[in-house]
Amino acid sequence: MKNVGLILFGSFLVGVAYNFFLIPHEILSSGLSGVAIMFGLITPLNTGVVNLLLNLPLLVIGLMKLGKRFISYTILSVLAISFSLYAIPIIKVSTEPILSAVFGGVITGAGIGLIFRASGSSGGFDILAMLLTKKKDFPIGTILTAMNAVVVLASGFIFSWDAALNTMITIYATGKVIDMIHTNHVKLTVMIITSKGEEVKEKLLSNLYRGITVMNGEGAYTGEGRAVLVTVITRYQLTDVKKMIHEVDPQAFVNVTQTVEVVGSFHRAS
Template identity: 60%
Template structure:
């Protein structure tokens, strides 16, 4: 319930940022939402409707290729955001463009950070990046930067280069606030000791896209055989994985340590 509430509130904050600070001044957000904004500004089509339609095929593919729980809550975020964009009236709260771009970026960053802390995303380029890293193990930061650069260039051609520069300001501020709210870059090492090793392994593989190493273990005192599962995850996945572990084996022993560096094959989704 808390996770559902957090994803909903974060998505509503993003919608307020868009309709009250960014869209009235032709300032775009990053990702698919930015493309939806361009369409909404230049045509009679509603931004919320376009945001949903553009994200729909990505969410379907993500549901098939990525973790189920992650995508289900991401679908919730996209639906809430799209409906809120449709319902909340577009009106400028501040008339200064710079203030609007900065404050809109701050609100967007807070909303996105809350959604990410709930082990979900707002759809769009995040899902595209995750899918590409699954296929080619490409660095997600580079992919996102390239795709957001395309959005800025498109906004320059269609809305003017002043709007493109204000969009850059908004995207930059959003990124800084997201980093402050949600430490997504932090990696954690999980060591799970459980008597339900096969069930635990399968549940994790079905729900989270991470490699898992399985080892045999034995209790020194009880002499009971155990399975030891070790994996490295991103910080934003921890909430989801802790819930999964609790569901499969409430008696499992879990050691969580912060990872200084990861060398080798690791999908940075």
């Protein structure tokens, strides 16, 4: 219930940021939501409806390809954001575009950061990038940057280059606030030593979108065989991971260390 509450509140903040600060000044956000804002401005369709329609095929594919818990929370987030965009009236709170870009970006970052802390995402490019990295060895950060660059260029050509520059300010502010709230950039290496290796592996793979390496071990004192599972997660996923391990094997030994650097695709299965 706590995660659901965070997702609903974070989605409401995103709706407020878009309809009070960004949309009135033709400023786009990052990701697929920025594309939804663009179509909402140039067509009679409501931005919330467009956001839902654009995300729908990605959510269906993600439901089959990505972690069940992650994609379930993401579906809830997309629905809540789309409803907020539809229900909240569009009001120009500030007449200054730059101030609107900054405050809109900060509020958007706060909302998405809360959604990330609840182990979900706001959908859109996040899902698309994760699906692409499962097929090709591309760094997800590079993919997201390239996609957002397309949004900025589209803003410049369709609206104005002032709008494009303000969109860049919004994207920058959003990213900084997200990093402050959910610390997704902090990686942790988790080593699990358990007598129920297959059960723990299946539990993690079905609920966590992360690769897992499994090795065979032996207790030095008892001589009994043990499975050693190693995975790298983000800090905000640690609580869920510990809970899942405890549900399967309360006696498992778990060692958590902070990871300095991850080389290779962080999201692909091992």
